Amino acid sequence: MVLYEMEKSAMRLMALNRAALSAGLGEGQTLADARALCPPLLARPMDRARLMAAFEELADWLSWASPLVAVHRAMTPMSDIVFDVTGVAHLWGGEQALLDALTTRLAGLGLEARGSIAPTIGAAWALSHYGEDGIITSPRKGEVDSPVSGRILAGRVGVDTQTTPTPTLPLTRGGGVAEALACLPVMALRLDEATGDGLDRMGLKRIGQLYGRDRRALQARFGEGLLLRLDQALGTRNERIVPRLPEPERMAERRFGEPIALLDDVMATVADLSIRLTAGLEAGREGAQTFHLFLYRVDHKVMHLAVNAASATRDGKHVTRLFANRLERFEGEFDTGFGIDMVRLGATSVSRLEAAQLGVFEGANARLGLDRLYDRVTSRLGAEALTRSKFADTHIPERAVMLEPVVASTDAVPGAAPDPALPRPLRLLPVPEEIAVIAEVPEGPPARMEWRRVSHRFRRASGPERIGVEWWRPGEGSLTRDYYIAEDEEGRRFWLFREGLYGEAPAKPRWFLHGLFA
Amino acid sequence: MRDVVRSGVLASLREHIEKVENRPLLLRGGERLGMRPGGREFVPWRDAPAGLLHEVWAATGCDAGAGLGFALGLARGLISPGRPVVLWLQGSHQGAETGILYGAGIASFGLDADRVVIGRMKSIGDLLWCAEEALGCTGVAAVIADIAAYPKALDFTASRRLALRAKSAGVSMLIIRYGPSIPASAAFMRWLVAPAPSGARVFDDKASGAPRFAVTLDRSGGGLKGNWLLEWTNDGFGEIDSPESGARKAASGALVPVLGDRLSRTA
Numbered sequence: 094m095v096l097y098e099m100e101k102s103a104m105r106l107m108a109l110n111r112a113a114l115s116a117g118l119g120e121g122q123t124l125a126d127a128r129a130l131c132p133p134l135l136a137r138p139m140d141r142a143r144l145m146a147a148f149e150e151l152a153d154w155l156s157w158a159s160p161l162v163a164v165h166r167a168m169t170p171m172s173d174i175v176f177d178v179t180g181v182a183h184l185w186g187g188e189q190a191l192l193d194a195l196t197t198r199l200a201g202l203g204l205e206a207r208g209s210i211a212p213t214i215g216a217a218w219a220l221s222h223y224g225e226d227g228i229i230t231s232p233r234k235g236e237v238d239s240p241v242s243g244r245i246l247a248g249r250v251g252v253d254t255q256t257t258p259t260p261t262l263p264l265t266r267g268g269g270v271a272e273a274l275a276c277l278p279v280m281a282l283r284l285d286e287a288t289g290d291g292l293d294r295m296g297l298k299r300i301g302q303l304y305g306r307d308r309r310a311l312q313a314r315f316g317e318g319l320l321l322r323l324d325q326a327l328g329t330r331n332e333r334i335v336p337r338l339p340e341p342e343r344m345a346e347r348r349f350g351e352p353i354a355l356l357d358d359v360m361a362t363v364a365d366l367s368i369r370l371t372a373g374l375e376a377g378r379e380g381a382q383t384f385h386l387f388l389y390r391v392d393h394k395v396m397h398l399a400v401n402a403a404s405a406t407r408d409g410k411h412v413t414r415l416f417a418n419r420l421e422r423f424e425g426e427f428d429t430g431f432g433i434d435m436v437r438l439g440a441t442s443v444s445r446l447e448a449a450q451l452g453v454f455e456g457a458n459a460r461l462g463l464d465r466l467y468d469r470v471t472s473r474l475g476a477e478a479l480t481r482s483k484f485a486d487t488h489i490p491e492r493a494v495m496l497e498p499v500v501a502s503t504d505a506v507p508g509a510a511p512d513p514a515l516p517r518p519l520r521l522l523p524v525p526e527e528i529a530v531i532a533e534v535p536e537g538p539p540a541r542m543e544w545r546r547v548s549h550r551f552r553r554a555s556g557p558e559r560i561g562v563e564w565w566r567p568g569e570g571s572l573t574r575d576y577y578i579a580e581d582e583e584g585r586r587f588w589l590f591r592e593g594l595y596g597e598a599p600a601k602p603r604w605f606l607h608g609l610f611a
Numbered sequence: 612m613r614d615v616v617r618s619g620v621l622a623s624l625r626e627h628i629e630k631v632e633n634r635p636l637l638l639r640g641g642e643r644l645g646m647r648p649g650g651r652e653f654v655p656w657r658d659a660p661a662g663l664l665h666e667v668w669a670a671t672g673c674d675a676g677a678g679l680g681f682a683l684g685l686a687r688g689l690i691s692p693g694r695p696v697v698l699w700l701q702g703s704h705q706g707a708e709t710g711i712l713y714g715a716g717i718a719s720f721g722l723d724a725d726r727v728v729i730g731r732m733k734s735i736g737d738l739l740w741c742a743e744e745a746l747g748c749t750g751v752a753a754v755i756a757d758i759a760a761y762p763k764a765l766d767f768t769a770s771r772r773l774a775l776r777a778k779s780a781g782v783s784m785l786i787i788r789y790g791p792s793i794p795a796s797a798a799f800m801r802w803l804v805a806p807a808p809s810g811a812r813v814f815d816d817k818a819s820g821a822p823r824f825a826v827t828l829d830r831s832g833g834g835l836k837g838n839w840l841l842e843w844t845n846d847g848f849g850e851i852d853s854p855e856s857g858a859r860k861a862a863s864g865a866l867v868p869v870l871g872d873r874l875s876r877t878a
Contacts, residue, residue, distance in 0.1 A: 458749065459692075459693055459694060459695055459696075459749055459750035460750065461749075461750075462748045462749030462750040462751075463695075463696055463748060463749075463750035463751070465748070466744060466745060466748040466750070466751070469744055470730070470741050470744060470745075473737075473740075474732065474733070474737055474741065477731075478730055478731065478732060478737075478741070479728055479729070479730045479741075480728070480729050480730075480731070481714075481724075481725065481727070481728050481729065482713075482714025482715075482717070482724045482725075482727070482729065483714075484714065484715070484724075490713075490715070493715055494713060494714040494715050494724075496729060499728060510718060510724070511715040511718055511719075513718050513719050514719075515715075515719065516719055517713060517715040517716040517718070517719045518676065518710075518713055518716045519676055519679050519680060519683070519712065519713060519716040519717065519720055520675060520676055520679060520709060520710030520711065520712060520713060520716070521710050521711055521713035521716065522706075522707070522710045522711075523706050523707055523710075523711060524707065538817075545673075547673065552808060552819075553809070553811075553817055553818060553819040554817060554818070554819075555812075555815065555817065555818030555819065578818070578819065580808070580809060580819040582808065583805070583806055583807075583808070584677075584805075584806035584807045584808040584809060584822075584823060584825075585673055585674060585676065585677070585806045586676065586806070586809075586819060586822065608710060608713060608716070609673075609675055609676035609709075609710055610676050610680075610716075610822065611676050611677060611679065611680025611681075611683075611720060611806075611822040611824075611843065
């Protein structure tokens, strides 16, 4: 089976599976040639976006092994996955066991995978692509196999050990990283074709031959790229992993022998995990603001849910309730596929939270009660559901007050509270409604209006309060507004404005109703 | 002797009925309904305790301002340092019809805009759920729900549920509704609110003065009814004698300090 893509008006093969390779086909060949060489060829157009999404999903799912997973795109858009397995291996009984667990699991999915573990991303990449050790070829399973062969690159990357390259030995060989890489071809340094060819012509075929060379000469000949890659592989220059999923600072997880599928089972697990997680937080005198729930499905997909608390918390029941609210909203679309075989609960935004003494009147703490309420409501209905007014420094009424989610933790300096002497309506219409108005004198207050097909005759009116245009804003109209408070005969009070002045561009200024007073 | 026994039985029966009818909420310090300690008259818009379900009816959407003003006035008396927040809930589709609570307006109405949390819900189900959650919260002074039209979800059962929840939590719930016909509900007090022409402002005859409300207590659990013409100032409601005079009633007691009393008592 091959995937082909249109390239320069020719259909060329872009990805091949092992069967196609052994039939003598190669990447870059035109589809017509390939068909001639191998008539029973199964060819499909390549849908890059879809493949990419599927590959990323796979990478997410692999976070069951280690929470820090990234798709490595330096060389190919989709074949390299990087893990940070610092401090993870012992959970699996050693690095070899971890590697085996990953590769066998992928082999079970019909994917070909190889991996290696090294102190740097560069070294691990080199070993997994060009090294002889740790190669695992999986036997084909059934007829269907995927042409995208996964290469697992498990980089044991100390993210925080930037300056000193870790002296530990790479798993696959004795000696340091430099020694392990020495006999690999230079292309293992993640170089582009041109640089590789150039080095080849100079007779530099092995990475070991680069050690001790004059760096300036190399840089002059091949540019910064070669030295960068060399340094990254050897660990003298730092390279970071940008994990795809949020990286939990604390977490608790549970694996199942038999996959679970019912929402109730998931909830029970969440309740259990949140107790474990918060017990851990309590032991460290910490609290967390954001909690992440990862549901690992058997069919290699991850569902990720996050809830935010208004303030740092370590109340397991509260966390459970937030997730219950969130999961309830899913009910219809809660799709567990073939089941969930692992649940992980993680906490981020961990901060110090000293134990608070709870008195007999536990309910008396208004602040805590409100925070809990906001959390519950927003976890179910979204952050926009509950808002509070935030004043901005502007006179334009619709912009002077913004609705800020109560759970938003913005440290922005709030604008000054409006002058209470300026009358403002209790209710503001989101969009001013145009009304027909009769005024006794052109510049005076209105005498009568028609709003929503009801006529109101005004008894009293005051104004105008003139609000100018904020001309410095792009796309702003150029008409000033004159606001009036008008009271009709029943005592209803309206906030009206006239847009523009008499004698200006529009021959007749328009009137709008903008708000209702008490 | 027999009379004494009989009156004792009657009293206990009465007590039982009152309990069933929710009346003990209106009893303070052993005083019967209609009386306040110290002989001051019980005025429902001033003395209604927390933990009741109120309905505030305005005739049309045009009167939305008056309905909200009255509800905020009632709710303001319930704010205390221990319960600092009033929650105002509205269906998000309803904003275009009756307007959205405006923070600057709350400030010029005499309330602290920080203390009013605005909740805008996608459906009536969400709104009722949120109201119920809020009633159980220790920091909420009152919940005001602004409900237009006649949603099916808000039937007698739903209002009974809210009333019970409000009573058990001791938090008042105010439902603002609009329309001419009034369906059955479990509200403890049903107010009909309409705006009333305001008095003139000092130094400016043409401008309108403080907002006035023509308020009718149409139904209440205590059997209390009445009409009042109220004026709102930043200190609270005051009763007006007649629309023309504009003078405040002296008989309704010292009304300006009422709110101050409450806040200082709870502080």
